[in-house]
Amino acid sequence: MESIIQIDQLTKRFPVGAGEFTALKDIRLEFQKGEFTGFVGPSGSGKTTLLNIIGSLDTPTEGEVTVLGQSIAHLTHKQSAKLRNQHLGFIFQTYNLFPVYTVYENVEFALLLQHMPAAERHKAVLDALEWVGLTDKIKSRPDQLSGGEGQRVAIARAMVKRPAIMLADEPTANLDSKNSHHILQTMVRLNQELKTTFLFATHDEKVMGYLRRIISLEDGRVVKDEALAPQGQAGA
Amino acid sequence: MLAIKLAFKNILGAGFRTILNISVLSFAFVVIIFYNGVLEGWNQQARRDTIEWEIGQGQLWHPDYDPLDFFSYQDAHAPLPEAVQAEVAAGQLTPILLTQASAFPQGRMQGVILKGIDPKQPILKIPTALLADQDGQTPALIGKRMAHAIKAKEGDQLLVRWRDKNGTFDALEVTISGIFDSNVPTIDAGQIWLPLERLQQMLSMPGEATYLVAREGFVPANAAPWVFKGQDFLLADLDTIIQSKKGASGIMYGLLLIIALLAIFDTQVLSIFRRQKEIGTYIALGMTRWQVVGIFTVEGATYSILAILLGALYGTPLLWYLAKVGWAMPSASQDMGISIAEKIYPVFGFGLILGTILLVVLSATVVSFLPARKIAKINPTDALKGKIQ
Ligand SMILES: Nc1ncnc2c1ncn2[C@@H]1O[C@H](COP(=O)(O)OP(=O)(O)O)[C@@H](O)[C@H]1O
Numbered sequence: 001m002e003s004i005i006q007i008d009q010l011t012k013r014f015p016v017g018a019g020e021f022t023a024l025k026d027i028r029l030e031f032q033k034g035e036f037t038g039f040v041g042p043s044g045s046g047k048t049t050l051l052n053i054i055g056s057l058d059t060p061t062e063g064e065v066t067v068l069g070q071s072i073a074h075l076t077h078k079q080s081a082k083l084r085n086q087h088l089g090f091i092f093q094t095y096n097l098f099p100v101y102t103v104y105e106n107v108e109f110a111l112l113l114q115h116m117p118a119a120e121r122h123k124a125v126l127d128a129l130e131w132v133g134l135t136d137k138i139k140s141r142p143d144q145l146s147g148g149e150g151q152r153v154a155i156a157r158a159m160v161k162r163p164a165i166m167l168a169d170e171p172t173a174n175l176d177s178k179n180s181h182h183i184l185q186t187m188v189r190l191n192q193e194l195k196t197t198f199l200f201a202t203h204d205e206k207v208m209g210y211l212r213r214i215i216s217l218e219d220g221r222v223v224k225d226e227a228l229a230p231q232g233q234a235g236a
Numbered sequence: 237m238l239a240i241k242l243a244f245k246n247i248l249g250a251g252f253r254t255i256l257n258i259s260v261l262s263f264a265f266v267v268i269i270f271y272n273g274v275l276e277g278w279n280q281q282a283r284r285d286t287i288e289w290e291i292g293q294g295q296l297w298h299p300d301y302d303p304l305d306f307f308s309y310q311d312a313h314a315p316l317p318e319a320v321q322a323e324v325a326a327g328q329l330t331p332i333l334l335t336q337a338s339a340f341p342q343g344r345m346q347g348v349i350l351k352g353i354d355p356k357q358p359i360l361k362i363p364t365a366l367l368a369d370q371d372g373q374t375p376a377l378i379g380k381r382m383a384h385a386i387k388a389k390e391g392d393q394l395l396v397r398w399r400d401k402n403g404t405f406d407a408l409e410v411t412i413s414g415i416f417d418s419n420v421p422t423i424d425a426g427q428i429w430l431p432l433e434r435l436q437q438m439l440s441m442p443g444e445a446t447y448l449v450a451r452e453g454f455v456p457a458n459a460a461p462w463v464f465k466g467q468d469f470l471l472a473d474l475d476t477i478i479q480s481k482k483g484a485s486g487i488m489y490g491l492l493l494i495i496a497l498l499a500i501f502d503t504q505v506l507s508i509f510r511r512q513k514e515i516g517t518y519i520a521l522g523m524t525r526w527q528v529v530g531i532f533t534v535e536g537a538t539y540s541i542l543a544i545l546l547g548a549l550y551g552t553p554l555l556w557y558l559a560k561v562g563w564a565m566p567s568a569s570q571d572m573g574i575s576i577a578e579k580i581y582p583v584f585g586f587g588l589i590l591g592t593i594l595l596v597v598l599s600a601t602v603v604s605f606l607p608a609r610k611i612a613k614i615n616p617t618d619a620l621k622g623k624i625q
């Protein structure tokens with residue numbers, strides 16, 4: 001097993017009016033390569049905040065968060081951009097596809113940022129679209145896709161660079177049950193085939209059914225951290 | 237490269253606003269080129285005409301001569317300086333003698349300047365051949381403005397009165413032997429051209445002149461106390477007027493450009509506000525904030541590129557046509573005291589076009605950058621939530 005994320009005494013406070021609001025309090029967690037883990041808890045419990053800090057989109061107020069050996073608090077903008085570009089994939093509740101780009105171009109985007117050579121890039125994009133079963137929608141634009149298809153494109157866009165860690169914030173919240181299961185199965189498969197670590201923020205029961213580790217948050221604290229084994233061993 | 241591609245896609249996707257921004261900016265672009273082209277055409281025409289009709293390659297002035305001070309005319313005459321006699325004989329310089337006088341068209345009295353010039357002079361475009369001897373009569377040449385002012389036509393007699401060297405009044409009927417059409421008012425309005433020798437005789441100033449006009453190739457030698465005035469000096473008034481015209485029209489198309497730039501600025505502000513999630517997503521995908529600033533800046537600059545392409549599309553045939561058929565100047569501008577043709581042929585030089593392209597692209601880039609700069613300070617998590625004000 002290989003530890004890829006370490007969180008030690010993480011506290012996150014936001015300035016609110018004249019005072020402060022503590023969104024995360026004294027979090028201590030560690031994640032191994034290949035985990036399929038979710039942060040669950042009611043709305044406002046701090047799931048998104050935690051995911052954003054792991055994703056280097058935000059910084060800790062106190063404590064240490066280390067992702068792939070890099071201390072999030074000490075990264076420059078440039079370094080954190082590079083970390084995200086090369087090693088982290090994001091999936092959002094609202095998909096956040098670029099509306100003026102085709103499906104192909106949306107997926108290609110991250111690779112263009114990496115200056116990957118054209119031939120290699122082309123193959124990677126087709127592979128990624130194949131993973132999510134959308135090779136027939138290459139030329140479509142986001143507004144021509146159904147919700148389930150949109151989120152699958154978002155998964156392909158996040159996965160195309162084969163990141164070490166995928167961060168999915170409420171990925172099923174806008175999807176019906178059938179599409180939710182479809183994309184969850186896709187993510188389980190990618191987790192197994194590519195050994196990508198998946199971290200979810202969710203309060204969707206359907207997602208929980210697929211998780212192998214559930215970390216419960218309440219008011220910014222970890223109240224429960226349980227390993228499950230519905231589909232084989234965690235970190236296999 | 238990525239930014240440019242993205243910019244094109246984004247602004248083409250923006251529909252009506254894009255069309256509006258591009259149209260207004262392209263209009264400003266074409267108008268700037270048009271105005272400057274007309275002024276340049278005017279400038280070139282006015283310089284050419286003034287050189288051909290009035291100043292030649294420069295003038296050698298009697299030390300007391302000041303064209304703006306009529307009272308100086310009385311003393312500003314002398315025999316030709318020794319040093320330039322040879323050039324005068326060779327036709328490299330032509331002497332002109334002038335004096336204040338009065339004319340009496342239709343019984344009214346009017347102040348005029350009498351100018352004596354060699355009928356055989358080869359330097360100025362004034363048709364002085366019409367001053368050749370006409371059996372005993374005194375031929376006189378006037379311009380169309382003067383002819384209009386005194387209601388004279390060819391063949392008319394005109395009474396003129398002057399004082400000679402000794403202050404004695406004398407008078408004579410001259411015959412209008414020709415009316416010339418020149419765009420240069422300073423050799424026309426209020427002036428009567430006479431044969432040089434005749435005027436010298438009238439004034440009792442044989443062999444004298446007030447100034448000499450140089451022909452191409454003339455090398456000013458020291459003829460002190462006479463002073464040589466080069467073209468730059470003699471065209472300075474013209475340059476000043478053209479410059480002031482440039483300033484005035486600059487304000488006008490500057491306003492147009494500012495309107496176009498404001499539209500882009502406004503579009504940028506709105507677009508940054510509306511596309512927060514997109515901005516957050518760019519950053520999540522691994523762009524730095526400054527790269528995102530770059531995307532939005534390039535997007536604004538792309539408006540200018542499209543505006544220039546559009547402007548070129550309709551501006552090229554339009555301006556080409558104007559350069560060919562000319563642009564009629566309003567008649568009010570005819571009385572400005574400097575050369576102006578009834579029709580100006582605009583000149584659209586390479587430098588003008590390139591300079592205008594640069595101006596449009598740079599200014600559009602700057603107004604796009606100003607609002608986009610804000611992105612560098614945003615919090616990506618707020619942007620992803622759409623929480624930026
Ligand atoms: N930028 C912020 N400023 C102030 N409060 C914030 C900010 N971001 C999150 N919060 C607060 O922190 C708490 C946790 O938010 P969040 O992590 O989004 O919760 P969850 O994703 O579990 O619903 C909420 O009460 C939220 O209002």
Ligand SMILES: [Mg+2]
Nearest residue numbers: 047048049201
């Ligand atoms: Mg949340």
